[in-house]
Amino acid sequence: MNTDDLSWQAGSYGGVHPRKVDLLLEHGHLDLVIRAARERDEWFCAERAARELCRSGQFVQAVEVIEPFAATGWRPALSEKADVLLRAGRTDEALDLVRPDEEARTSPYACRDFAELLVRAGRVDEAIDLLVPHLGGWWIRSALVDITAGQGRDERVLELIAPYAESARRALEKDRLQVSDQGELVLQARMLERMGRAAEAISALGADIAARRYGTQNTLTAYAELLSRHGRFDALRELATAEHARTVLHVFAGALRDYGRPEEAETVMREAIAADDWVGYRAWLSAVLLEDGRLDDAITVAEPGFSWYDCSNLLAPLVHELFDRPEELLHLLDHPLTVPHHGHEEFQHAWRAFALARLGRAEEAVAVVEAHPAPYEDPRMARADLLVAAGRLADAATELRNLGTIDAREALFEVLVKQGRAAEAMATHPTVAEQRAARQQAAEAATPSVPAREDGYSLEPPF
CATH class of the missing domain: 1.25.40 (Serine Threonine Protein Phosphatase 5, Tetratricopeptide repeat)
Known part of the structure; x- marks a missing residue:
């Protein structure tokens, strides 16, 4: 070792x-x-x-x-x-x-880890003192707030972070585009809320938003969520239906649902889609419709985004939510409005094979993979996975044993455990040395040999 x-x-x-x-x-x-x-x-x-x-x-x-x-x-x-x-x-x-020595105490990372242990040991003041020299880093201030929750030191923590919030306000007021907004205002509001001073937190953060003293959308979202938690619907509606709609309308709609007003939430989002057909609105609404068991309605809402590029594509999120509901997954894939995933049509075949396997239709699932092997690095591994999904563990184990690769042995482990053969599973699993050697070999094989300049950079793209 x-x-x-x-x-x-x-x-x-x-x-x-x-x-x-x-x-x-x-x-x-x-x-x-x-x-x-x-x-x-x-x-x-x-x-x-x-x-x-x-x-x-x-x-x-x-x-x-x-x-x-x-x-x-x-x-x-x-x-x-x-x-x-x-x-x-x-x-x-x-x-x-x-315990960090003097040299280690210069590291905010070491101090943060030890401070968390001190808090768990009941030595909260010692933990705070350890972090004070490192409070110049925003993430340490955030860590201080996190680890002291419920420890009875809120007044002291608020005193420590307040100067950083005021400094951020002054800087943002001068030039919000040139200041790195690290969430100081949100952190202060979070402390106030935690101390039972929610009205003060709402007032302070609301004033910052009104004066445009913020640098990122995270501040807007945090303010909207603060309003939501305390039932400030009028202020939240005003924030969510104006210039910041794309950032916080989903918070308002979610609050309506949380407070037992789902129909109103749906109406708000459908009106937003009608006025500004933005993918974010469709994504939110299709997700909640699916959550409510309204698959066809979810498909209709999401369908305009089924053929968009990766980050905006709305087909995959619906598919992922239906992995445990194979009949509905097949319904989605067979729906007349469903079109192939833009640039990734092969994934539709993978999803279909998985759904068929989960329904126990292993032969049909394997036939899909054999006809469309595209996204799979090794279709034989895919066949074994489908057999597992279909509950045919013995057949999957045979397939994986015949393969005998490092990946196959790793997959065989889980199959054997599920069969009640845990000791055999551990004996079959590759050792750390075997895994490491295999991954190194794969990495070397995947690295193309290209001519290099004297400075080591490639002569050919990508440089």
């Missing part, structure tokens, strides 16, 4: 993926997870095994699982061990394990 391999696992989801570890735990295989951590140096197994042991009060065992990883000095493992010690009531040991 070494920190390089551990960092690769954490950064690349190498080894046994967290989702797969969770699957093992769901099936009651904690012992197998612990063994994989010990024998295969599987970081995600160690991490989740330690947390599972803590949940059942087995703190000594949790420390034993995580200790070999922490012994490498790898920061995430040390943090995980500190978490276990803290849960076990060994507060001083936990804090001493990861």
Whole structure:
């Protein structure tokens, strides 16, 4: 075990993926997870095994699982061990394990992580003091607000961030286009609301909006959401139906639904579409119509956006919401208004195959893939996935075994666990070393060899 391999696992989801570890735990295989951590140096197994042991009060065992990883000095493992010690009531040991030295205290990242641990240990004032030297960074101010929620220090936190909000106001008033609006005004309003001073928060942020003292649309959205939470419908309607409609109309419509006025919300959005046929309005309305079980209405609303480019395409969002409703997914794909996804027609075939498989029609699903193999890097893997979706686990396992690739072995793991063969699944799963070598080989194969200049840049596009 070494920190390089551990960092690769954490950064690349190498080894046994967290989702797969969770699957093992769901099936009651904690012992197998612990063994994989010990024998295969599987970081995600160690991490989740330690947390599972803590949940059942087995703190000594949790420390034993995580200790070999922490012994490498790898920061995430040390943090995980500190978490276990803290849960076990060994507060001083936990804090001493990861306490930043003088050099580390110059790092806002190290201080932020340690401050969160201090708050959990009940040492809130110490955590605040640790962050004060770093409050020049907006994200540290945001972190301060986050970690002190419910800790009885709101007055002090508000005092600390207030000067930054006032400074932002002065700068935005001078030239809002040249100032980087980092959310200072929203952060202050959030604190006021948290302290039970919502009216003051609304007044202050509303004045900023009226005076155009904001730099990003996030401030507008935050103000609209603040109005929504406190039932200020008149002010919210005024904000949402004027020049800022595209930014906040969905907040107003959502508030109407939340307060039991869905018909009014639908009317508001349909009127907006009639006046300004913007994709955002159609996206919101089609989503809520689908949520209400009105698939045909959702299709009609979204249909003008079915053939647009990726970021504005409205077909995929409907499809994704119907993955667990295969009959309705097929209805959508067969609907006369549904057209191929612009530039990505092949995905329609993939969606159809998946829906057929979920309905148990595996042969038809496989036939679709064989006729349209386009989006699949390996159609054989796709066939195995469809067999799994159809509930034919034994056939899927056979397909994956015959393939025998690293990817196939990774997929076979989940099939075997679902079949009740968890030990075999772990033995089949590729090791970290095997995965790493395979991914490196794939990366090298995907990198074209092109002539380079003396400075290392390519002589051919892309430069």
